[in-house]
Amino acid sequence: MAAPIGVQQQSTLPSAPTPQKEVETNPDSEGIYRIGKEVTAPKLVYSAEPEFSEKARKRKILGETTVKFIVNADGTVRDPHVTKSAADGYTNKKDGAAAASLDEKALEAVSKYRFEPARFQGKPVPCWLTVSVNFQIF
Numbered sequence: 001m002a003a004p005i006g007v008q009q010q011s012t013l014p015s016a017p018t019p020q021k022e023v024e025t026n027p028d029s030e031g032i033y034r035i036g037k038e039v040t041a042p043k044l045v046y047s048a049e050p051e052f053s054e055k056a057r058k059r060k061i062l063g064e065t066t067v068k069f070i071v072n073a074d075g076t077v078r079d080p081h082v083t084k085s086a087a088d089g090y091t092n093k094k095d096g097a098a099a100a101s102l103d104e105k106a107l108e109a110v111s112k113y114r115f116e117p118a119r120f121q122g123k124p125v126p127c128w129l130t131v132s133v134n135f136q137i138f
Contacts, residue, residue, distance in 0.1 A: 026120070032070055033120055033127040040119045042071040042129060048112035050133050053101035056086075061098045063087070065106035065133045073124040075115040080107050086135065106133035 027033045035041045056063075063086025070078040086106070087099035110131060118127035 027125070031126065033118060033125045035118065035127060035129070038120060039125065039127060042075070042115035042118045042127060044113060045075070045116055046112075046114040048109045050102075050105045050109035050135065052135060053098070053105050055098040055101045056135065059095055059098040061086075061090075061095060061102070062136045063099045063102050064135070065103045066130060067106055067110045067133060068128065068130045069110060070126050071115045071117060071129050072126050073117050075117045075124075077111055077113050077115075078126075080110045082107065083130065102133075102135050105135075109133060 026036065026039060033039045055061075064084070065082055065086045066084035067080050068083045069080035072078050082103045085100060086102040087096045090096035090099050110133065115129075117124035119125065
């Protein structure tokens with residue numbers, strides 16, 4: 001389903017690595033790396049445009065969903081989950097439900113992303129990445 005006219009839907013990737021706490025190790029206990037001075041960030045090579053949910057469109061809801069996930073060593077996305085909901089800040093129950101429906105649309109889109117993987121010592125490695133998916137009218 002195409003986005004309604006006048007609606008901008010975009011995903012933004014961090015332009016620079018996010019500073020990490022010094023106590024974090026690379027890789028972590030699960031073998032997942034964090035972007036830092038020795039680990040280069042993955043590069044987006046394919047993105048899917050998120051769709052507005054029908055609930056959000058009907059209620060004219062805007063929002064931003066933050067999604068954290070693992071970029072595998074082959075550039076695919078694994079385990080996407082919402083860390084900040086588009087519903088945060090909505091006090092009206094119906095508006096909040098409509099905004100929360102954008103979270104699912106963000107997860108669907110992010111799951112389709114493909115990357116040139118992160119690299120550690122020249123080799124592709126899995127790493128954590130966080131993106132913001134914006135649903136807004138322009």
